[in-house]
Amino acid sequence: MKDLVIVWLAAIATLAIYSILYKENPIYRFFEHVFIGLATGYSIARLWSDVLLPSWWQPMLGGQWYWIFALVVGGMFYTIYLPRYAWMSRLVMTVLMGMAAGIAFKGFATLYIPQLAATFRPIFSPAPPYLLVNNLLIIITVVAVMTYFFFSFEHKSRAVRGTASLGRWLLMIAFGAIFGSTVMARVALLTYRLWFLVHDVPSRGIPHL
């Protein structure tokens, strides 16, 4: 019975959300707010049960009294709303910013330096021809796109103008690929809801089937 109610509730919610495709309506608005409210409520409950309870509340009650300072430091963020004590929020923010900047430097090196090295590709080697074509394509794309974004001098020379123009075309192709992927993602999400309506609802939502 419980499963039956869940399936039908989900079916009604799905149809209500897709009703926006016909036109804007209050039923769509209602279910949109229910969805956001549920996600937020669930997140708060998880935050308490998986994070605050085992990592802060239980140790504090178990004798590690100094965890109370986490609440004090966390509370300092909210002094931003009190002009007289706003300097306290800047203290914790400064510490966090300094830490983030230091860690980000290390992260930048491990993230981008291998990618820079990976653009240095051989174009004359015993590798299969398709790999050499791929390598050549990567090198041409990197040079052309970087030329397009090079603003330190005016693009007067015909060679620079041509390379920059090629860079612009290659960027457009990349944007096209990104847009194509976006369409695929949206269609995939629609497919799941259609599967739910034509498969799950008849198999789980109608008792005699």
Added chain:
Amino acid sequence: MASVTPAEIERQRRQSRIIYGVLAALMVLFLLFEMKLPFVVGPQALGLYDAVGKVRDDQLVLLSVNWEAGTVGESMPQTEALIQHLFLAKKRFAIFGIDPIGPGFAQRIAERQAERLGKTYGVDWVNWGYKPGQLAMFLGLARDIPGTIKQDSIRKADLTTLPVMRGIKSARDLGLILEVTSTDSIEIWIQYFHGVYGTPVGYAPTAVMVPEAYPYLNAKQLVGMLAGIKGAAEYADLLERNWDVEMTWEYPPRRAMNAVAIAHVLIVLLIVLGNYQYFTRHRRRAERT
């Protein structure tokens, strides 16, 4: 520029509704009836599949699940494919997320598959639950896993007491990190786990994020990738070809991919038709003037 009349807007709305209707009808048809459309497994899915096989018995696979209800259509089949492979290949794994909702979804899938394949919670798999994605947490996790996670999410047991965590102390004991996500959480694993400890990282993003992942694949910062629902379908195909066990799906990715493919054919046709109409109208107008 000529203003658009209310009648024109209404006509466009009617056309949109017809397109939505035709699209939905075609997709339902391809979902209900199993059809064998041509299908090729790409090198990215194959790379990820091979990487799972290479994990040593003394290592743990970290299944990082950061997706929400909005992307179930892509992320759930990816997660289900990976969990089935991990169970079949007898690889110990831990579910974890920096999104509060993802680990709950993955736990439901793992429980269903564990019951079917005879796997035990705490021995073959564990749910670490949700932890906020702060940098400090990741740095702590890399150095001291039990000290950062402390207890599992289901039994609330001390992590060090669970057999699945035997010998697992830091990032060096992780054989593979699998990130199933609808957010940009992949960078952190590459920066602080692959970049520092050399831990292999596999990626299962939604299709919208796929183009941005190619620089990571190109630089070998990722061992492989499941590109949205297409990646899940490829992985399902690999599993069905390589394992003599029946795979079960809450949402079968091969059938879903058929529906997505037919939707793409329709969209491409409509783009061609729309452009043809635009250019012929333009030419006729030019001829008149």
